[in-house]
Amino acid sequence: MEKFPGASAGERIDAGKQLRQKVDRDAQAHLNPKGRDFDPVGVLRAAVDRRVSDLLPVKYARMKVSPFAFFRGTAFLMAADMARLPNSGIEVQICGDAHVQNMGSFAAPDGKLIFDINDFDETVRAPWECDVKRMAASVVLAGRESGHDAEGCHAAAAALVESYCKSIRAMAEMPVLEAVRFVVHRDSRVAPIHAALTQSERARPREILKKLTERDKRGKPRFRNQPPVISRVTGETAKSVLDSLAAYRETLLPERRAFFDRFHPVDVGFKVVGTGSVGLRDYVVLFEGNGPRDPIFLQVKQEIESAWSPQVVSESPSDERHEGRRVALGQRAMQPLSDLFLGWTKIGSNDYLVRQLNDHKGSIDLDNLKRAGLTHLARVAGELMARGHARTGDACLISGYCGSPAKTAKAFANFAIEYADQATADYKVFLAALKKGALKARAKTKAAAAS
Numbered sequence: 001m002e003k004f005p006g007a008s009a010g011e012r013i014d015a016g017k018q019l020r021q022k023v024d025r026d027a028q029a030h031l032n033p034k035g036r037d038f039d040p041v042g043v044l045r046a047a048v049d050r051r052v053s054d055l056l057p058v059k060y061a062r063m064k065v066s067p068f069a070f071f072r073g074t075a076f077l078m079a080a081d082m083a084r085l086p087n088s089g090i091e092v093q094i095c096g097d098a099h100v101q102n103m104g105s106f107a108a109p110d111g112k113l114i115f116d117i118n119d120f121d122e123t124v125r126a127p128w129e130c131d132v133k134r135m136a137a138s139v140v141l142a143g144r145e146s147g148h149d150a151e152g153c154h155a156a157a158a159a160l161v162e163s164y165c166k167s168i169r170a171m172a173e174m175p176v177l178e179a180v181r182f183v184v185h186r187d188s189r190v191a192p193i194h195a196a197l198t199q200s201e202r203a204r205p206r207e208i209l210k211k212l213t214e215r216d217k218r219g220k221p222r223f224r225n226q227p228p229v230i231s232r233v234t235g236e237t238a239k240s241v242l243d244s245l246a247a248y249r250e251t252l253l254p255e256r257r258a259f260f261d262r263f264h265p266v267d268v269g270f271k272v273v274g275t276g277s278v279g280l281r282d283y284v285v286l287f288e289g290n291g292p293r294d295p296i297f298l299q300v301k302q303e304i305e306s307a308w309s310p311q312v313v314s315e316s317p318s319d320e321r322h323e324g325r326r327v328a329l330g331q332r333a334m335q336p337l338s339d340l341f342l343g344w345t346k347i348g349s350n351d352y353l354v355r356q357l358n359d360h361k362g363s364i365d366l367d368n369l370k371r372a373g374l375t376h377l378a379r380v381a382g383e384l385m386a387r388g389h390a391r392t393g394d395a396c397l398i399s400g401y402c403g404s405p406a407k408t409a410k411a412f413a414n415f416a417i418e419y420a421d422q423a424t425a426d427y428k429v430f431l432a433a434l435k436k437g438a439l440k441a442r443a444k445t446k447a448a449a450a451s
Contacts, residue, residue, distance in 0.1 A: 009172065009396045016090070016400020023086040025403070028129065029411040031418040035084055040077055040426040041433045047076045047307070051279030058228050059278035060441035064434065067420075068141040068366075070427040072099055073275040075122050076307035077426060078134055078419070083311035087127040088401050092393030093333045094131040096122025096308055097276060098385065099138030100369070100377060106339075114183070114337055117384055121277060121353075123330030124306045128389050128398055129412075135385060136160050136416035139378050141423060146369040153420070156374045158413035163382025165405035171390035172399040179390050181336055205295045208357065212269065212297075213286065221286060221295075223269030231270045233283065238268040241283045241300055244345040248300075248354045251328070251343035260341065263287035263296060271299075271357075280304065281350065284357050297357035298341060302350050303327050323351040334388035 004012050048056055063073040071078075075097045095102070095117050102119040136157040143153035171179040212230055213221040223232040233241065242265055249257055266286045273282050281302040288295055303323035324344030331338050343354045369377060389398060402408045433439045 012396035013400035016397040019088050019401050023088055025408055025411050027086050029414040031422055038080055040429050043077055043080055055279045057440045060439055062275045064441050066145055067424040067427040068145050070430055071141050071423045079308045079311040082130050087129050090128055090397045091125050092128045092389040093330050094126045095120055096124055096306055098131045098135040100142045120327050120331040122306045123327055124308045126308050126312045131385050132164055133415055135381050136412050137419040140416045140420035142366055142369055143374050146366045154413050154417055156378045157416040158409040159375045160378035160382045161409040161412040162405040163379040164386045165402040165408050167383045167386035168395050169399045172395040182387050183336055208297055209295045222267050228272050233268040233270050240347050241268050244347045248343045248345035263289045299355050299357040301353045303353050324353040327353045333392050
């Protein structure tokens with residue numbers, strides 16, 4: 001990464017402009033598919049290390065739904081592509097799996113609902129383009145799925161990048177602490193955001209309690225046994241999960257440890273979540289605070305090496321690196337407001353992230369991206385990524401490199417179209433592998449996979 005210690009804001013903006021001599025913005029527009037030297041199905045097979053093999057058919061069944069669903073489950077494919085393409089060399093903390101359905105609403109520590117990026121499993125330090133290009137490609141794929149034509153998809157992707165460029169420029173001109181504290185406020189009348197916020201209002205712990213648990217003979221709440229989606233965990237496995245919470249507690253800020261200590265564990269379950277995460281061990285723990293009407297759920301989610309780490313990360317891997325810690329610290333770095341109980345732990349040889357499960361969380365419904373919804377959401381995504389990158393990198397360098405928002409937007413939008421086409425082609429190869437039996441997809445798997 002280029003560094004300019006002691007340089008003024010203006011000097012760093014000029015330095016960003018100079019970086020275009022190494023990688024012109026027009027060079028960012030092309031995928032160069034002929035330069036690919038890997039088979040997408042081979043990369044897919046290699047990416048399932050340390051996952052529960054019995055759950056892989058569930059992952060593949062979810063990816064089978066559409067090209068966008070496939071894209072959601074294959075961040076490692078895009079990481080492999082980005083590793084062979086030129087970039088500006090300006091590193092930030094990237095989300096790593098930036099796509100439109102990894103944004104949503106959730107409760108901030110003060111209880112207010114906010115809209116932001118909500119998944120950081122793949123977060124690492126890498127060139128800022130990795131996030132922007134992945135989000136732009138997702139806008140195109142989601143746009144196609146929600147009925148937009150080619151012109152509409154290109155325009156929405158360009159709106160995303162233009163919003164990013166304008167926001168990063170604004171943050172480059174702000175006092176440092178003002179940029180660090182910046183919170184993106186959006187009009188809740190924007191259809192996708194309004195729907196997510198409405199969903200958040202309903203996603204209260206008591207509602208989750210009704211959905212995920214049932215009463216035993218003594219009237220105690222217990223997780224339902226409805227594999228593969230949710231299963232109750234008992235015995236040594238449950239004990240190991242609960243024992244890991246002592247180490248997790250130490251990762252919380254001191255005042256938050258005091259909050260955590262007011263709750264006691266009631267039951268342990270295993271839950272299948274998302275698309276990219278399917279196959280990883282994902283436990284949920286039900287806690288009670290001031291009685292049965294005061295539940296919270298903590299998610300204890302296995303984390304493995306980021307999809308980007310073998311590809312574009314400049315740092316050497318450390319034997320002491322904890323993947324749950326990587327995710328938690330990456331999220332804290334990118335967001336001014338994050339989960340009150342965000343932390344990490346270890347169970348056996350596996351690393352885990354710990355966070356609240358679905359507390360006032362709302363997600364993006366592709367049906368709400370019809371008409372102007374796609375472009376409105378794309379603009380918000382641009383602001384959110386710019387805020388995260390300005391907090392963790394040099395906004396002046398990025399702003400200088402981006403220059404004219406219109407020119408950069410056009411280049412990145414062209415790339416987004418190319419990459420969406422490539423993802424669709426990879427999706428067809430994936431479907432062919434399923435048809436031949438090289439990969440297997442099914443909707444259900446046995447309950448034993450949960451442990």
